[in-house]
Amino acid sequence: MSRIGVFVCHCGENIARMVDVTRVAEETAKLPGVAVSVDYRYMCSDPGQNMIKEAIREHKLDGVVVAACSPQMHEPTFRAAVVEGGLNPYLCEMANIREHCSWVHTDKELATQKAIDLVRIMVEKVGKNQELFPIKVPVTKRALVIGGGIAGIQAALDIASGGHEVVLVEREPSIGGNMARLSETFPTLDCSQCILTPRMVEVDRDPRITLYTYAEVEEVGGFVGNFKVKIRQKAKSVIADLCNGCGDCWNKCPQKKIPSEFDAGLGYRTAIYVPFPQAVPNTPVIDRERCTKFLKDKCGICEKVCTLNAIDYTMEDEIIEVEVGAIVVATGYDLFSVGKDQPNEQWTGYGEYNYDAYPDVIDGIQFERLLSASGPTQGEIRRPSDGKEPKSVVFIACVGSRDPEKGLEYCSKICCMYIAKHAMLYKHKVHDGQPYVFYMDIRAGGKNYEEFVRRAIEEDGVLYIRGRVSKIYKDGEQLVVVGADTLSDSQVQVRADLVVLATAIVPHRDAYELAQKIGFGCGSQGFFSEAHPKLRPVETNTAGIYLAGACQAPKDIPDAVAQAGAAASKVQLLFSSDELEREPIIASVNEATCVHCRNCIRVCPYSAITDKEIKDKKGNLIKMVAEVNEGLCLGCGACVAACPSKSIQLAGFNDEQVFAEITALGSG
Amino acid sequence: MIEQIREKAKELLASGEVKVVIGYENGGLPETTRPVFITSPDEVDRLVWNKYCYANLATFLWRKEVSSLGKPAIVAKGCDVKAIVVLIQESQIKREDVVILGVTCTGVGDPPLSKCPICDVNTPREYDCLFGEEIPPKTDINKFADVDEFEKKSPEERWEFWEEQLSKCVKCYACRQVCPMCYCEICIADKNQPQWIETSSHTRGNYHWNLVRAWHLAGRCVDCLECERVCPVDIPLSLVNRRLAKSVKARFGYEPGYDTEAPPPFTDFKPQDPEEFIK
Structure with missing residues (x-):
């Protein structure tokens, strides 16, 4: 008979409000195999964990069920406590009576019964649990950085400074990314190229960084610590x-x-x-x-x-194969298309702004190039149609952003600031010109950002008009911008020589494809998903793959650089030991009953399963079977479901355990 | 036609290209045949071909007793060839390891079996040698007319129908033994640690077995009808198999048994597959 301890958590009021935790403890104490069952206000607290450790010793427990929150949150806490109590960590299971019970129910009696059921299921499972031991895998202490914009450059430099080799892959013929195209940067107005190019040169000089430009990542296989990457050098x-x-x-x-x-x-x-x-x-x-x-x-x-x-x-074209231990993805952003043709059918574009038709309606990055000393006009503001200096320029904010009807629902974050910068720089170059800004709100949350916008308005005389623009039409050589001024509740018309659209930031056009290729997630808008929005903002859900810069969400330069530094430090953390410990929750094949139908091989998303020949002593082929690569398997269980003869088992979730859970549910 | 088959069999065996020819010989009773395994060129006259050649011989291709004899040649009707195609897709045999002696067929049985009027493979799609005149495939057939008809019944009526039908099952597993797709060495029904499928033949256990079998055949069953033919209590097994086949065809545009290169739908995915069901 098992000796299982059940520990029921109140989670303050979170569970106790809707579940009679005392009754859960009393009822589950009666279950066969349960040696002790108690409840406590915060099981994850030090005293709570100590209760578990002491109970293991006092009652000689051989299994522990903690009825509390999702294992996503505190499973590591309780597994560690169980280890300190002297048990293998995989003899600890959690029954989720918070997310799966108290938070989602309104009837206390029914919720309590369900909590008892959930605990009973886990008691039955833990009785079948076996000791499992972590798998050790070596770490290749070399990192791949994808994207050579400012984020990728910063990540590469930081990892290299930590003493590790870096492979930096950039699709364009040069590194530098979008930052290289900018004129000056807010809120300090220092020249973008002047601060960026020293970093680019550093990348080129650093012997630890191997740079592949005009190259793309073709294929990524392997797993944390041991990725195998194919790079296409065009x-x-x-x-x-x-x-x-x-x-x-x-x-x-x-x-x-x-x-x-x-x-x-x-x-x-x-x-x-x-x-x-x-x-x-x-x-x-x-x-x-x-x-x-x-x-x-x-x-x-x-x-x-x-x-x-x-x-x-x-x-x-040449295919270069490299082995790396970690990957930093820093693929940056594109601009929302303002033309009639849209890459996403949900978007309707902004045909009324006539971006396609009027050469003097341009987007933000084009205005950056007009401002830039290395640009097509050597930094003089000349409008594209006739090369004349515009005396009146209208800047329109939120083109595509914050507009679920026509474009995207999110805020692109950097536009408010760069519009203020554009208007200011324009005024610095064309003293008798008048800049106008149509805006929804001014979002200037950042160090010295609000002051910067105030300066544009108060010192440089930029006219801010709060409202949307409904159309732009041509009248002679000028453009007429028709919009609303919602502060004076009136319609306004501004005659402009040049119109600049602050178009939304969107993920790089191939971002989704790259995420699929490498194997991590994208959010609904196509930006790469971090593992946790607050606590793991630079990791992806795939171990060993980190995010930096605007590929994760719209970001300005300081944020992109900070995230790149954080990603680099995560990489160095990973490289700080020679071996990694991986969870032993992996699949294994019963070769005696496997009939080599290859279902598992086809469904495995990690290509972790391969063919294996079984031969007799003389080397004659007896049969073919499937074989799981321990290093590659992430324990998703897809193969288990696909196996018709139940010849694959997932450690920690084997047939006996799952069957015990189902039987327990049925016998309640 | 049979003379040509015998001649070819003789040639294959004599040259050593194959070690066994799997075919039909006359059964012990009139109007019957049974499978025969010819290993010597002198025995090829035992082979017969007539409208009583019901059995789907593909099921012998993967059996150890047969495969241990060496490379086989197999006499196969269009419907049997579909089973061979699936076995190749599921890596149970390699195409180059079998010689398919395809025979054109206008239907077996007297009157013909229910699968024959809706057959579109009177001429096998895959073969090494073909015997008999080629018959162009029928085009204007509805393979699922009886399924469509059955689906008009209310859920209660269907439940009642299946409860009655499955209550007859005696768990003899003849359906499994004859099925070319049931190649597992140890069937899930025979595993007892844990015992996923109830062994007793009460209605609940019968549901369990027959549903599991139907699901395991979804997207794989080529409708050779052997399970239904051998069922001693006449359960209309193909009705449920073809109900699933109809769904697979509607959802994935896939019919098993026509293309050795096609990925089976239930073990194939693309990262871009729609995931509308995950919210």
Whole structure:
């Protein structure tokens, strides 16, 4: 007969309000195999845990059931207490009488009966529990950082500073991300590139960082401490080891009218190009979809002018395989599309703002490029249509953000600040110009942020109009912005030379695909999901994978950098020991009864199950079976459900245990 | 046609390409046949082919007693070939490890079995040699007419029907023994630690067994009708099997037995699969 201890928690009022905890303890004390059953106000408190430890010794318990909250919360607490009491941690089970009972019921009598049932089920299960021991796996002390924007750069630098190797993968030809495209940064107005490029150079110089630009993560396998990553290095058509970045090739390239992605279409680039002068690495790539050599097999000028013979038209994509122990995902953001064509059918765009039709309606990143000294106008404010200096500029906030009808319901967080910055910088460059801002609220929660906005309004004379814009139409050379001023309760019309739309921040267009590839979650808006919104904000639900920057939610630079630092410190924590302990809740195959139908192999989301040959002493094949890789299995149980002959068992949830639970429920 | 089959069997055995030919021979009674396992070229004249060749011989392909003889050739009707296709999909046999002697068939039994008028594989879809004139597949057939009809009954009527039918079950497991898909070495019904399925043949235990069997065949049953043919108490087993087949076809656009490369629907997923049921 088992000797099981039952410990019923009041959780203050949380459970005791709806469940008669004393009766639960009294009733479950009568169950066969229960040696002791008590209730206490806070079982997770020190005295509560001590009750468990003492009871284990005093009553020689061989199993413990804690009837309290969700195991998500306190299972580690009670398992640790049970260990201190002298038992294996897996001989402790929790009956969730809070989330599954007291919180969701309104009839105390019925809730109490249900709590008794829940405890009885767990008593039956724990009687069948076996001692389990953690699985030890080695750790590869090398990290992969995906995305070379400011968050990825910061994470890579911090991990490298900790003494570990880092592989940094960036899709574009240069690292720098969106921050490299910004002019100046709020609330200090220091030049974005001036503070970013030293970090980019550091990345390039650090011998512990291996940088792959113009590359994408193709495949991720493995598990925490032991990921196997395939990186596709797209063909640059330029041999990086030979190229010295002299620029002869891109200066001589005859294809000069390709809209520059970096300049958000306001400037041009060549077919062989570096995206911007401070690019890291300073090796150009050939855009094969635009290059005459690749399209028509003509030209070849870059090859001719390159004195170092660094051009190689025959270069092919290369797959690079690396093993890493941790992954930091820092893929950043895109801007909400304001055109008529929307990537998401729920979005209707903002056709009334005529972004597609009027060249002088631009978005925030385009205005950044107009402001930037490295931009298409060398920092002079010139409107795209005729190159004239705009004397009146209207900035419209929340285009796409906070608008569930037409776009997204969330706040993009950074727009209020960058609009104030845009208006201020515009005024600094065009002294006789007038900036207007249409806004819903001004959200300036951050250090020195409110002061910054006040400065824009009070010192730089930016006119803030609280209300939405209903349409923009053309009148001669100017645009007429029609909107509401809800503070004076009137309609307003502003004649503008240029209109800037503060479009919403959306996850990177391939974010979902990447999350699927690596195996972690996305929220409903496509931003990557953190493991806990408050307590685990940089971890994902998949062990060993961390988040940094705007891929998790809209963020400004300080927040992105802070999160990147936090992710890097989590990585270093992981790398601080040579072995990891993993939960022993994994599947195993009964080879005697397995018939190798391969259902488990097909359903395993972690590719943890493979074919195994069973041979006799002479090496003759007797049969094929399935085999679980202990390191890869995360104990989801999908294989258990798919096995027709019940030849797979999940430790801690084996057939005997589950059957005991079901039987207990039926016999209540 | 039988002469050609015998000739081919002889050739295969004599050359050593196969070690056994699985086919039909005359049964002990008139108008019956039984499975035969020919291992010598001298015995091929025992093979017969006629409208009483009911058995789905695919079920012998994975049996140790047969597979231990060596590579087999098998005489197979279109419906039997569908079972072979599923066995290949589920890695019970490899395509290259079996020679399929496909026979065209206009129906077995006198009158033909209920599966025959709605058959669309009179010419097998997969074979190594084909015997008989090719018959183009029928197109305008509703395979689920009887299921549709049955579904018009109220839930109470259906419950009553099945309670009556399943109360007859004696748990002889003939349905399992004859089924080419029931290849588990130890069936879940025979496992007793824990005893998931009640062994006694009262109605509750009978429900348990027959429902588990139906679920295990969902998306896999090729409707060869062997279970129904061998059931000693005439339970209309194919009605429930084909009710599930109808759902699988409607939901996944999938019918088992036509494509050795198709992923079986219940063990296939894409990360992008809709998850409307998870809220």
